[in-house]
């Protein structure tokens with residue numbers, strides 16, 4: 695199975711990056727920032743995609759990534775997010791991707807921005823579980 699983990703992480707704390715890395719660790723792949731690789735290079739069976747809200751909206755670059763994601767390049771998307779309170783990034787991404795005909799897993803991973811350390815093991819397990 696070909697799995698990719700992609701994320702958009704903006705703050706100096708790298709909350710979403712750290713969760714992405716834990717998920718990727720559980721799978722045995724490398725988490726890659728969409729800033730470093732703005733397009734999927736290879737077709738994937740599962741794309742783990744994560745981001746966070748900033749002033750109530752997801753980062754424009756993540757929105758663009760989702761908008762430009764080619765449905766032919768991905769069989770299924772699994773979402774994850776970090777935030778202070780909102781899970782709207784997941785909801786917005788789900789709506790956008792489903793609208794493009796992409797299958798989005800109902801289950802997603804959430805970590806509060808102040809409890810990233812406490813969620814790393816669960817994120818790793820989440821990645822593993824999604825492979826089953």
Ligand SMILES: Cc1cc2nc3c(=O)[nH]c(=O)nc-3n(C[C@H](O)[C@H](O)[C@H](O)COP(=O)(O)O)c2cc1C
Pocket residue numbers: 702703704705706707708709710711746747748749750751776777778779780781806807
């Ligand atoms: C400028 C700014 C605006 C934010 N706005 C929101 C918000 O509207 N809702 C929310 O739940 N969290 C908000 N947050 C919290 C971030 O979503 C949270 O810190 C997230 O984990 C950041 O992920 P990152 O470190 O990967 O960039 C905001 C953070 C910053 C720095």
